Amino acid sequence: MGGALGFFEQLRQPRNTYAFLVCLVGAILFVAFHRTTFHDYSLSEWVTIYSMVAAVLILEHFTFQLPPEGNRQSMDSSIYLAALFVFGVGFSLLILMFSSVISLIYNRSILWWKHTLNFAIYTFMIICASLTYDWLGGKTGAFGLSGLYAYMLALAVYFAVNVLFVGVYYYLMYKGTLYDFVKNILQDTLFAYMGTLLLSIVLVMLLGNSHSFGLFLFLAIGMLLSHAFRQLFKMYNEMSEKANTDQRTGLYSHSFFEEKLDEYMQQAKEKGTPMSLVMLDLDDFKKYNDSFGHPQGDKLLGFFGSLMKEACNPRELFAARYGGEEFSIIMPGFTGAEAKDFMDKLRKKTNDTPFDGVDVFPHGCVSFSAGIVEMNQESYDKSQWIDWADKALYAAKSKGKNTVSVYGEENHLPQSLEQDINDLEQHLKIFLSKDVYTFKHSKRVFSYAVDMADFLQLGEKDRRLFVLGALIHDIGKLEIPRDILNKKTKLTPEEWEIVKKHVLWGKEIVLVTEKYKDLVPLVELHHERYDGRGYPHGLKGVEIPRLARMLCIIDSFDAMTTERPYQNTKSYEEALEELRQCRGTQFDPELTNHFIQYIESKLLPVQILTLSEREAAASNQDPH
Structure with missing residues (x-):
């Protein structure tokens, strides 16, 4: 009984409701459009089916990352579309079913419901492309220039359905506006998507001239292109990461912090979960810089940045360099008291870790002061929230530094x-x-x-x-x-x-x-x-x-x-x-x-x- 209640409780979340409905309708559509039985296919057609399933699985192995985060793409759509254009919708859906079942069995790192959702979305895409192709008078079989218009419109519908389903899912997951998500997908991934879809026409031509060899040749081309896309988007991610990272400390940059703070605040409000913001400042850093020079001061910043990453990364906290010797940490899920506990442990770790030249510091060690503010329903503006954390930081400084203060706990x-x-x-x-x-x-x-x-x-x-x-x-x-x-x-x-x-x-x-x-x-x-x-x-x-x-x-x-x-x-x-x-x-x-x-x-x-x-x-x- 408890499991059933938990299931229905999960369904109340919009993204889970969406996934459930897509899976349900996708299953109904699959049954409705896959009208053929196994006996309807000849031996040579079964050989083609097995070959195409194998090609799909190989290409799925060569998936590559696309924006937004978590969205992955492979060249398998080319196989499904080529099967649709040459053999018909039932043939394509059968290949989808076999490859999905095998993927579910062997790729257990992905949750089963995500496999099911992926299968349902592909079913929608294939069926919508098929209806468009048939409506425009497209005929199954070898490629013909007379049907080029039908090919291109079917590809466009296939792409549009994919973008729509992916956009809605990420919109429900991360909020924002659906228009922005769809726009970002189109801007960042259009080239990769269209390259994949156009390759389906190449495969149609190859299948028409030489069935097995054509599929083999296409598979080789697909693997090489998948590798190229992997490298391209790896380079894209590295450039994005570099733009969002402070080079001296390895922490996130100030501008990226400002961007992510809005996102974290919105998520905390929607989920009703606690969240804290920390502003911290290295004590007497100017004295160290004046004594040893800016290059050594930069090394101290890098040293402290590594301590912050070591403490924050396992807890999935967002640590950034705010500017100069000032830093910030976004702490989703942390109350003010929990944040203070975390920061006091980091403060002690910083105090006890040796570094060259710390004798010039009043405490004889590297130290910092920190101010914490816990988010509440009145925290509507990030600048106000940062200001409160700054006031708590000032209170910590006024207490003699090397201490942590929580906003609102000051006695008057x-x-x-x-x-x-x-x-x-x-x-x-x-x-x-x-x-x-x-x-x-x-x-x-x-x-x-x-x-x-x-x-x-x-x-x-x-x-x-x-x-x-x-x-x-x-x-x-x-x-x-x-x-x-x-x-x-x-x-x-x-x-x-x-x-x-x-x-x-x-x-x-x-x-x-x-x-x-x-x-x-x-x-x-x-x-x-x-x-x-x-x-x-x-x-x-x-x-x-x-x-x-x-x-x-x-x-x-x-x-x-x-x-x-x-x-x-x-x-x-x-x-x-x-x-x-x-x-x-x-x-x-x-x-x-x-x-x-x-x-x-x-x-x-x-x-x-x-x-x-x-x-x-x-x-x-x-x-x-």
């Missing part, structure tokens, strides 16, 4: 905080000339703090303390000597003692301004540990202010998931596992659980599976 702070944030950011910008990593890290921790303030439902006072304290928690690092702050090897014990003093230096800097002295506990105590083994005072448990305990968790999580020189990033799952293992020792257990819950609900909705879901997924993958 009360206006009363805006001025304080702007003032403190001016202090932070001093890091830009001394330690870019600390500047970006502070911006990311601030972003997490804004989210957690909402998640913990903090009051206005605690909210202000938490987000401002997160923004300047490492301000004391300004006092650390530059050679220690940017050292890329392990610190000595003496150097580590200097680094640990940044919390006390930060306290002194904050106390200079009376307005922000209430932020001191977060600046001074965010490295205290729940078990009392932290610094600077060795406070334990609830002796540490609650917001400082929360800031310790956020600070550690960002450090684990962000690339630093000679230290690979952890994935979100790996960082969360580290937090779980350190509950009750380094981190407050209750607040750790809250933060894990926040990450799982907002940032990892498609990565974190329950045990039952994992078991179900495993059982689905293994049919045994």
